[in-house]
Amino acid sequence: MPSVLSSKTILPDKVVVHPLVLLSVVDHYNRVSGNKSKARVVGALLGSVKNNVLDVSNSFAVPFEEDRTNPKVWFVDHNYVENMYYMFRKINAREKLVGWYHTGSSLRQNDLEINELFKRFMSNPLLCTIDVQPKEEGLPTSAYMAVEEINDDGSPTMKTFAHISSEIGAEEAEEIGVEHLLRDIKDTMTGTLSQKVSTQLIAIEGLARSLKEMHQYLCDVVSGNITLNNQILYQMQNIINLLPNLNVEETLHSLTIKSNDELLAIYIASLVRSVIALHDLINNKIAVREVEKDELPIKLKKIQKKDENEEKTKKDVAKDLKTTTFEIEENSKKF
Known part of the structure; x- marks a missing residue:
């Protein structure tokens, strides 16, 4: 059954999630969920829209409870959302409430109902799913917005989530902070x-x-x-x-030449790196030898002076011993 999205729905071109949001979500999950791996947490997203790009720069946790056996039973403290948003606006008035998030890699049955609750604060809230325990490499975020799906057969419209492309973006200050965090886990040997x-x-x-x-x-x-x-x-x-059409001989030849050139550059760079490392090693050994050569006369002088001092000490001890013996003999003759 072919279907199209409602023309009234205006979706952003992409969603940019900042590292601060990811760190806040992970901290929220670790504090609330603990060892319960199946539990999820919910929070609100703050940001701004510029040039049809939704920039998510901040977030805060929201009290949330749900029944795992019955998806229709859930609770979100919307009064808490209002109070927190009021306090965040005092700090940064440019950040608006743009949506909400929940942890996990997929959508849930009650997400549309929760999304309707967040429509109290904005016309079309963004839903961002964040996988805090990813099993595969890749972006841990997925962005969605609720839209009206119109069927061509004239049947009633239904609400569904439309996927929006997302990426991780950061400002200069955030990049510096992330680099400091990665220093502890980065493998410097590679x-x-x-x-x-x-x-x-x-x-x-x-x-x-x-x-x-x-x-x-x-x-x-x-x-x-x-x-x-x-x-x-x-x-x-x-x-x-x-x-690319690899059946064309010219295209295949061009790709082969380009890949060979890149491999040759990598090979030459590896050789140059090895030669420079050997050159530095040789220079280091030569410098050590020069230092040892300069220090050798000084060491010899110290050893020679030490020997002379020991010889002088021996002579003084022998002289004192001879004098003491003579005095003992003279005293024995008197008695």
């Missing part, structure tokens, strides 16, 4: 090359997961398990159109 290879490996694994999701979606559409969404299909077609 070089830049190994870090780049690890990053590329993570990116390839994420691409493989996305391709599997696309394949599973198409299989579900063909089998009739889910309805076809033309927007998703258009996006898939755009992705396929961006792929």
Whole structure:
């Protein structure tokens, strides 16, 4: 059953989440959930909209309870939200209440109902799911907004969440703070090359997961398990159109030359790095030898002076002993 989103819904182009929000959410989860891994926490998001980009720069925790067996039973203290938002506005009036968050990697059944509660404070709240215990590498955030889905067959509209692209962004002060936090966990033994290879490996694994999701979606559409969404299909077609045509010999030759040039640059850089390291090692040994050579005469003089002092001490002791013996003999003759 084809369906489209309501034209009245205005969605931002993307959502930028700051590191301060992620740290606050992790701290909130650790304080409230404890060892209960299945529990989730809920909080409010603060930020601003500029050039159709939603910037989430701050957050605060909200008292929340729910029944795990019955999703319809839940509680959010909206009075607490009002009081906290009033105090945050005194600190920074530019930060507005833009949405809410909950921990976990997926949406829940009662998220639409909770989203309706937050509409008391804004017209179209943002929902950001934050995975505090990720099992795979990648962004821990996913952004959604509630929209009206209109069916082509004239059936009543229904509310659903539309996904919005999200990324992690930071200001200069936040970048400095994150760097200080990462110093304790960063492996200083690994070089830049190994870090780049690890990053590329993570990116390839994420691409493989996305391709599997696309394949599973198409299989579900063909089998009739889910309805076809033309927007998703258009996006898939755009992705396929961006792929290079490797059947053209000139394109394949150009890609091979470019990859060979990059590998040659990496190989030469590794050789230069090794030669510089050996050169520094040799210079260090030469400097140590020069220092030892300069210090050798001084050590010899000290040893020679010490020997002379010992010889002089021996002579003085022998002289004193001889004098004492002579005095003893003279005294014995008197008696």
